[in-house]
């Protein structure tokens with residue numbers, strides 16, 4: 001591999017340490033994502049997944065370590081350079097996906113109106129194109145309250161890509177969706193990466209989703225990067241924490257309604 005072909009890192013987190021108050025949350029975290037890669041972050045509740053994303057987005061200052069995004073140390077660059085950098089990052093978080101008081105079109109157009117000098121006609125064209133990409137063509141006039149859960153997630157995705165970012169960051173993009181709709185979101189993420197070469201970081205608890213879209217999976221445990229590996233390597237891992245993480249979900253999958261009812265009665269649940 002010559003220098004030109006060498007894979008470029010879009011995120012380089014080294015030895016990151018963060019605290020909430022006195023409590024250490026990320027503890028010597030190393031995390032690197034390559035150009036064009038889809039990286040899934042998994043881990044038990046409270047392992048630090050969302051915290052890692054917030055620090056990568058520069059919402060807090062680290063207590064130790066460095067964070068480079070698209071080649072720039074986000075804690076060393078000027079406010080204006082950071083603002084420019086953020087325009088290359090599309091974000092969709094589980095909560096507050098859309099502004100409820102704005103139409104779908106205005107939601108998607110928001111970053112263009114906020115960060116560019118484009119005229120309204122161009123903004124309208126780009127917005128409609130991005131809504132087409134997520135299969136919401138013609139829905140621009142609706143309000144978020146008129147959309148299904150899956151449509152809201154897709155509209156949030158359209159907003160995340162409206163500035164043609166180099167990096168996409170999603171926190172639980174398919175949480176709360178039924179499996180078919182969740183799988184459509186996965187397909188969208190894959191096709192976005194394949195058509196634009198964008199790098200994607202996804203936090204998810206959904207194993208099916210993780211296994212379908214990830215080039216590599218990073219498993220966090222107690223604020224540390226426990227393992228970064230391919231889907232197959234993660235599936236075959238003999239690490240107890242990772243096996244627990246994978247098995248917890250499969251137990252839910254195999255929940256048998258009759259067994260569940262039996263257990264409820266054994267545990268003396270009463271109906272009020």
Ligand SMILES: Nc1ncnc2c1ncn2[C@@H]1O[C@H](COP(=O)(O)OP(=O)(O)OP(=O)(O)O)[C@@H](O)[C@H]1O
Nearest residue numbers: 020021025043044045046047048049050051052205
């Ligand atoms: N703003 C905050 N102030 C204090 N503690 C916080 C704050 N946000 C998160 N924490 C704590 O930091 C730890 C890591 O939280 P984080 O949300 O990053 O975990 P997570 O892996 O994303 O969990 P989950 O899967 O449940 O979303 C948790 O113990 C959480 O209680």
